[in-house]
Amino acid sequence: MARKASLSGFPEFLPEERLVENHVLDTLRTTFELHGFSPIETRSVETVEQLLRKGEIDKEVYGISRLLDEDAAHNSTKKDKEKLALHFDLTVPFARYVVENAGYLNFPFMRYQMQKVWRGERPQDGRFREFTQADVDVVGDGTLPFRYDVELALVVVDALSQLNIGDFKLRVNNRKLSEGFYRGIGLDDTAGVLRSIDKLEKIGAEAVAQLLKDELGASDEQAQAALSLAQISAEDTSFVKQVRALGVEHELLEEGLAELEQVVGEATKRAPGRVIADLSIARGLDYYTGTVYETVLVGHEKLGSICSGGRYESLASNGKRTFPGVGLSIGVTRLVSRIIAERMAEPTRKVPSAVLIALTHEDMWSEAQDVAVALRSRGIACEVSAQATKFGKQIKYAEKRGIPFVWFTYETEDGGLTHEVKDIRSGEQLPVNPAQWMPSVEDLTVRVVATENS
Amino acid sequence: MARKASLSGFPEFLPEERLVENHVLDTLRTTFELHGFSPIETRSVETVEQLLRKGEIDKEVYGISRLLDEDAAHNSTKKDKEKLALHFDLTVPFARYVVENAGYLNFPFMRYQMQKVWRGERPQDGRFREFTQADVDVVGDGTLPFRYDVELALVVVDALSQLNIGDFKLRVNNRKLSEGFYRGIGLDDTAGVLRSIDKLEKIGAEAVAQLLKDELGASDEQAQAALSLAQISAEDTSFVKQVRALGVEHELLEEGLAELEQVVGEATKRAPGRVIADLSIARGLDYYTGTVYETVLVGHEKLGSICSGGRYESLASNGKRTFPGVGLSIGVTRLVSRIIAERMAEPTRKVPSAVLIALTHEDMWSEAQDVAVALRSRGIACEVSAQATKFGKQIKYAEKRGIPFVWFTYETEDGGLTHEVKDIRSGEQLPVNPAQWMPSVEDLTVRVVATENS
Numbered sequence: 001m002a003r004k005a006s007l008s009g010f011p012e013f014l015p016e017e018r019l020v021e022n023h024v025l026d027t028l029r030t031t032f033e034l035h036g037f038s039p040i041e042t043r044s045v046e047t048v049e050q051l052l053r054k055g056e057i058d059k060e061v062y063g064i065s066r067l068l069d070e071d072a073a074h075n076s077t078k079k080d081k082e083k084l085a086l087h088f089d090l091t092v093p094f095a096r097y098v099v100e101n102a103g104y105l106n107f108p109f110m111r112y113q114m115q116k117v118w119r120g121e122r123p124q125d126g127r128f129r130e131f132t133q134a135d136v137d138v139v140g141d142g143t144l145p146f147r148y149d150v151e152l153a154l155v156v157v158d159a160l161s162q163l164n165i166g167d168f169k170l171r172v173n174n175r176k177l178s179e180g181f182y183r184g185i186g187l188d189d190t191a192g193v194l195r196s197i198d199k200l201e202k203i204g205a206e207a208v209a210q211l212l213k214d215e216l217g218a219s220d221e222q223a224q225a226a227l228s229l230a231q232i233s234a235e236d237t238s239f240v241k242q243v244r245a246l247g248v249e250h251e252l253l254e255e256g257l258a259e260l261e262q263v264v265g266e267a268t269k270r271a272p273g274r275v276i277a278d279l280s281i282a283r284g285l286d287y288y289t290g291t292v293y294e295t296v297l298v299g300h301e302k303l304g305s306i307c308s309g310g311r312y313e314s315l316a317s318n319g320k321r322t323f324p325g326v327g328l329s330i331g332v333t334r335l336v337s338r339i340i341a342e343r344m345a346e347p348t349r350k351v352p353s354a355v356l357i358a359l360t361h362e363d364m365w366s367e368a369q370d371v372a373v374a375l376r377s378r379g380i381a382c383e384v385s386a387q388a389t390k391f392g393k394q395i396k397y398a399e400k401r402g403i404p405f406v407w408f409t410y411e412t413e414d415g416g417l418t419h420e421v422k423d424i425r426s427g428e429q430l431p432v433n434p435a436q437w438m439p440s441v442e443d444l445t446v447r448v449v450a451t452e453n454s
Numbered sequence: 455m456a457r458k459a460s461l462s463g464f465p466e467f468l469p470e471e472r473l474v475e476n477h478v479l480d481t482l483r484t485t486f487e488l489h490g491f492s493p494i495e496t497r498s499v500e501t502v503e504q505l506l507r508k509g510e511i512d513k514e515v516y517g518i519s520r521l522l523d524e525d526a527a528h529n530s531t532k533k534d535k536e537k538l539a540l541h542f543d544l545t546v547p548f549a550r551y552v553v554e555n556a557g558y559l560n561f562p563f564m565r566y567q568m569q570k571v572w573r574g575e576r577p578q579d580g581r582f583r584e585f586t587q588a589d590v591d592v593v594g595d596g597t598l599p600f601r602y603d604v605e606l607a608l609v610v611v612d613a614l615s616q617l618n619i620g621d622f623k624l625r626v627n628n629r630k631l632s633e634g635f636y637r638g639i640g641l642d643d644t645a646g647v648l649r650s651i652d653k654l655e656k657i658g659a660e661a662v663a664q665l666l667k668d669e670l671g672a673s674d675e676q677a678q679a680a681l682s683l684a685q686i687s688a689e690d691t692s693f694v695k696q697v698r699a700l701g702v703e704h705e706l707l708e709e710g711l712a713e714l715e716q717v718v719g720e721a722t723k724r725a726p727g728r729v730i731a732d733l734s735i736a737r738g739l740d741y742y743t744g745t746v747y748e749t750v751l752v753g754h755e756k757l758g759s760i761c762s763g764g765r766y767e768s769l770a771s772n773g774k775r776t777f778p779g780v781g782l783s784i785g786v787t788r789l790v791s792r793i794i795a796e797r798m799a800e801p802t803r804k805v806p807s808a809v810l811i812a813l814t815h816e817d818m819w820s821e822a823q824d825v826a827v828a829l830r831s832r833g834i835a836c837e838v839s840a841q842a843t844k845f846g847k848q849i850k851y852a853e854k855r856g857i858p859f860v861w862f863t864y865e866t867e868d869g870g871l872t873h874e875v876k877d878i879r880s881g882e883q884l885p886v887n888p889a890q891w892m893p894s895v896e897d898l899t900v901r902v903v904a905t906e907n908s
Binding site for chain 1: 465472514519605723833
């Protein structure tokens, strides 16, 4: 990643960097499965009609068409129903998947999904045209208990805590709370207020107040009240008192307050300091109806949110049935490229092999393969030299890749075999038995470990 | 997969089917890493120029273009250099990756790569428009010892043997052998002969002989000789004698014979019955220069090859340096969809969870979460009921998903807690300690196991 991508916005990792990415993906997968979430994948392609249902043209969708078709019939002359495009997130495809397969799924359906998505945006730091998201959602049939809003916060806090990314804060708000509050102070275009509040971090309080007045006709008092709400944040449930102190009353506000209190209360207990009630979180254009989440990496705030989501009262619907959902999406590529760029975590070696089985003689390749088979049967990754070059050269091969051990097999005078293994870090070389030798747990598999930069 | 894909050629799996696919991918990954191969991924997108370098228009490439650009400037008005398209295999992207990153890689470079590829072909049984391939290759800088041709056959035999797919045959041939033979009998358009021989299985010997005569001007004797060679196959090195018996002499033929003898000799020793010298294997349009591989699933021959590849003397080149390679590509989706359709392997349950922690009272959710945390810390996947519905209903929830255990936590009269776990298969319910209880190894994680159909 220090290297420049040969196609802007389409990052590619070196093998040792891919080990870091795999470590992140494996950790997420393990955590999601420990919490009972099932893996699925959806196709990379949706109909344009499906993708643009919610009017999300800002996502800069990539359409696809067979090159052979292009001259005969331009893709854009096809109806949207038939036109295909690459998905820009995993929520729209998941909603379609749930509706299509509702008869085969058990609800509440808990799934995670880790896949590439594509957006034709202008590439910049932390923004790519092809990147991997890891989504985790629960979806119900008709109803979905609010407790899942709490559960999902705990799942992602658990997942992110296992990565070597240092401190992070999951910031939580609730749309009902904000909308109820805005209605309570007489601002009924709640979507408009949310859009303005969403710009708070970017343009500052004064400019937001101006926006509220200019675009929504808010009075000074209304604008100030909306800003006062947005300025509340707390690492515990003390935010409830602070909101009440603003003296606004509305049924929806009460409902949202109670919900947010549940999420933050339980999260504070289980993961102190990780979850914050932050009443400025708006999640601009997204269609959430209750809880909303955003996550910042402490010290890397400019990277933007690394994990966002919320509750949709109607994630999907087929006309007859409605499927409410709650979930979050982790920006894996954004996270991994930062881990790599800042060397927050590194693999213990560049390759999977723990052992290079040296070739001591051109005729000994088959014997070397026997050793490899014996080691692999005990889970020891190894490779066999293809040529009986000088030992120094073979050791160099291992050194370059960080392979810690080099194995030598010699023929004895009576036609038997003896084996020695050299730890090339210490230089120590000992006689060993291929049926028994084991490296230490630390050396057995390549591991990705935190550095002092994490 | 019994269900029809909602978009023809773009298969999607149910969660329990995805477990089977993950099992296949995990098994391949583990085996490749045990053999020392490093994981990489390349971007999904290449320039059209890169993809069509070898004139592979038959692959029906999908171009991509931002929908926003489409009206303003049609993709096809762009130069090929700038036009982007989805990759149709993992070989072309890998070759580009090697050239671009040569300065950062250690050669010989052993890598595996498991990713989706796209082809706009007409969908049919075993043929998809979006599918996953698992490629494993070694690439050298300038030269690559022949032994890797043997090694790669052993790697995929090892990998495929771990899957629950029943018997398979890796059929191996060598281009030098065939080309040398054709030249030896006076047929110099060796590519033309290979293309005709490639049709042997489809159109039969008589039609191939006619093709050779009509299109290449072969004599009866030449056509018969070429067919005699193609009819040779053997599970050991006896093919060498059979080829010699045809009485053709050519240097390239000898070279190819010696190479094929090495591959089949070593493979027969290590995996008897898995590897066959089959001198009809041509791999039609592909640009192999030595060893060629193809794999059939015994009893599913009509599925086509599930794993193919070979040696490229020049996999990649940047003008100054040439990178020879040898490798194979496994058709993961083809394999997995067959495993699922024929129920050759099935997961032991539909979800990752081993335990459902029932909610015995609406106020006990936090206590239930405590149990979940304790179980997860020992690697036991579990989920917590979101509502304290009747026990029968909660047990039903577990039953539907195949979750074997339901956990109950009760408050005792002195304010403490007691725990019981029910094995819902046997009905047995026992008092347990959340800090100690472990399910059997068989029940701990969901496993994918062979059925009698495999």
